[in-house]
Amino acid sequence: MSFDTVIMVDWSGGRDRGATPKKDAIWTCIARDGAAEAPLYHRNRQVAETWLRDTLAAELAADRRTLVAFDLCFAYPAGFAAQLTGSDDPLALWDWFADRVIDTPDANNRFTLAGQINALFPGTGPFWGNGRPGHDVDHLPRKGRDRTGHGLPEHRATDRAAPGAFSPWQLSGAGAVGGQVIMGLPTLARLRHHFGPDLSVWPFQSPDTSIVLAESYFSLLPARLLTDHPIRDAAQVSLYARAFSALTDAEWRTVLAVDPTPEGWVLGLGHAALLQKAANPVLTPPPLRNDCFAMPQGAHWTPVDQALAHLQSHLSSVTGTEDIALAHAAGRILAAPVTAARSHPPHANAAVDGYAFAGPLPEGSHTLPLHPGRAAAGQPFAGTVPPGHAIRIFTGANIPAGTDTVVLQEDTTAGAAHIALHGPLKQRANARRAGEDLTAGEAVLPARHRLTPADLATLAACGTAQVTVHRPLRVGVLSTGDELRAPGDPATDGQIYDANRAMLLADIARWGHQPIDLGIAPDDRPTLRGILDAAAARCDAILTSGGASAGDEDHMSALLQGTGTLALWRIAMKPGRPLALGLWADTPVFGLPGNPVAAQVCALIFAHPALALLAGANWPTPQGYRLPAAFTKSKKPGRREFLRARITDGAVEVFPSEGSGRVSGLSWATGLVDLPDDAARITPGTPVTYIPFTSFGL
The missing domain is CATH 2.170.190.11 (Molybdopterin biosynthesis moea protein, domain 3.)
Structure with missing residues (x-):
């Protein structure tokens, strides 16, 4: 029942459009197995018909079963065909039009023929609309409201079931499809007779031939799935060719299970969810490479910028995608670009x-x-x-x-x-002006962009109802060490309360990820191994604090070493220095230092951008500002230093102590002073780079 080849055709009722590809012209696209070729432009109906005939002959010779779907009505409302041909058979009506339509690249008789048809019906109508100013056509009213008493329905049953479908009686003006139908049926009739018993027309005939013609409608799928092709018509044929060609045999049986009526039916109508899944399947990215953290050291200490560049070039998204309602999309990361479903404003x-x-x-x-x-x-x-x-x-x-x-x-x-x-x-x-803000088909927001409340307003204004986003990144936080106790639990003088876990879980939530509390692990490798095994099954990434160096009690580093993925980075920075990175069951693990200040600074500098990439977002670069210092410091060369800081009276002051255990300095500070690798002598008034915590997403 399935098809080897799908060809989508965006038809046109107008004249020759010239050699340069344009909108409102004829576009076709071939797809196989969910992969679409580049859409093709055809300047007029004569060129398009020749291409279709030759292409179908080639598909037939290659023994490929082919579906050709046109975006034009294959039939009219009940009663129309019988009045013209004496039969309800829509295929007889195709031949009737083929005998009477005159069509050249520069002129056609669609308006005159529509007037002649109207004269065969009582009252006025059913056709209306004349696109030629100053040229009236006998029996053809210019306005739809001028019709009366012709006795025919305005829409077919399939049109009433397809939201936004236009009437086939309208020949000109916005949304007119009547001209396309009159100029398309003769082409369909000729293709049908040319291929004879090798071709059938669904749903009027059983679709068990080598070539099947069907009627389609380019509003079944959300416009956000369209590619960023500059011409919307080309993007549409590509999307629908890809979607239909990806259907399985069982899915085709479902889509084609329509009772035939003289009015026909739109292919895929009522199966939008199935088509959307076929066009945009949920993809799970491949796991990270085992050597993603392996860095050729070249020196005992790795500069901060080199470490960041390595993460940026070696990490990628590890999350799948899902489609969600726009109203629930704030803070989520786009997995596909969004184009405007319609112009904003839609009318001057x-x-x-x-x-x-x-x-x-x-x-x-x-x-x-x-x-x-x-x-x-x-x-x-x-x-x-x-x-x-x-x-x-x-x-x-x-x-x-x-x-x-x-x-x-x-x-x-x-x-x-x-x-x-x-x-x-x-x-x-x-x-x-119409579209002065956004034009239909225009790219609005790119993939990897995290949606803000303002973005939701922009997308809503251009008609976007759903977006494809990455699933939230699930980030586990684990503290390690026998000395740690949870706040509120009894603690001896030799024990300390776990400050890192609450801080890091809050960081992750503020960064838009899903925090998962993994608790406190003792300094026992079998226990820690079991915790990591369970965490890898429910987390996309893991942040640990403590045990990230190379000592006997640094169990995290030792376990990652056993996976063959450990990269023990000695970063030329203060505070921080040791970072243990590796994969546990394909889940990236970031081993942060145990001291709270070092853990937070390393989380801001390294984990914040790395987790953004893993979540499917762009790499965020914190925005710093040059401001005068309100402190004195002599800095040695060879390492980057980050000092807790805040702004007072337009100058930057720093926390009195640089000790990594002085966690209160994090509450005191509103950002970090970033001192470069080179030696520096700073006195009050010296310009320094201040990075507010807000630049790190906090």
Whole structure:
């Protein structure tokens, strides 16, 4: 039942579009097994039909079963075909159109033919819309509201089931699909006759032939899944070709299980979740390489910048993805770029309360007659304002047809039938352009971006309802050492309370990850091994404190050594220096120093950016500021120093003690002073780099 090849076709009812790829033209895309080729542009229907015929012949010769899905209605509402052909058979209607449509690259008779068809029905209609200004067509009304008594439904059952589907009777204007149908059915008829018994049309015929034609609709999947192709039509054929070609045989049986009716059905309608999964499967990244932390030392001490560069180049996301509602996405990391589902604003609208008219106005006084009606936000004016007239308009209302400029109501004198105002007034004054903020199909936010509340507003404004995000990174925190006790537990003079775990768990939560408390591990390797085994099963990364050096009681380093992945980094920095890094059952482990100040500084400098990469985000670089020092210090060369600091009266002061055990200095400080590797002599007024804790996400 499945297909070897899927071809998606975005059809067009217009004239030749020229050699340069454009929107609102004909685009096709071939996909196999969930992988799509580059979308192809076809300048007119004649070129596209030749390509389709040749491509299907090649697929047939290669013994590949092929589905071709077109974004045009394969049938009309009930009663239409019988009036023209004497039969409800939609395929007979295809032949009827093929006999009567005249189509060249530069001209076609779709409007004239629609008028002739209307004449066969009672009343006025069903077709409406004429895209050629000043050229009326007999029996073809320009407005849909001018139709009456033709006796046909506005939509098919499948159109009513597909939110946003347009009527096949509309030939021009926004959302018109009627012209596509009239100009598409003859092509379908010719393909059907050319391939004969090798081709069937779903759902009217059993889809068990080598070639199957079907009707599709490019609003089944959320627009956020579209690629960043500059032309939306090309992105659509690529997305849907990829999605349909990824379906399994069983899934195809489900999708194709539709009872045939003369009105037809949209392929995939009612199976959006299945198609979305096929188009955007949840992917679990491969585990990190065993040597991801291995760094050619070259020297006894590793500079901070070299260590950071190594992490940035060797780590990658370890989390899968999921689709969630936009309202729940704050703080989550995008796993795929988001494009605007529609333009914002979707229509030119008024920036002020006032009166709309066609500008510009020259200098001097002017009086304009008022056109009946009004335009308000959510209540657009349906008609056209005559030249030289004005109409009442309110902030946020769509600019009515026939106008493009708005005058502020305070700048007018209004009567019952006229307004008076002074020029000059520029054309389009006080009017926002459609899409001036965001254009439909435009890239809005990139992958790896962490969503803020402001981002949610931006995405909501352009119609995004769901986003694909990385699953939260689960980070375990484990303290090690026989001397540690949990706060509140009894403790002797030889024991201390565990300060690191509460601090690191809070860090992780503030960084947007999911903290997991792994408790305190004793200095016993079998016990620690069991804790790590359990942690690796429920965590994506593990932070430990203590036991990260190379002594007899540094059990964390010893256990990681046994996995063959230990990298014992001696960082040329103060505080800190020892970092034990490795993998435990493919889970990255960051062994931080045991002293609280050193543990926190190493967490900020190394764990913060590394965990961001593991979570699927971009590498965050903290923002520092050059400010005058309010302290004196003589620094030796050869290592980077980070001092607890805060700003007082525009200058940076540092905590009186540099000891790593003085945890109170972390509460006193609002950031760190970053002193470079070189020697330095600092006196009050010397510029230093101050990095606030907020730059580390705290």
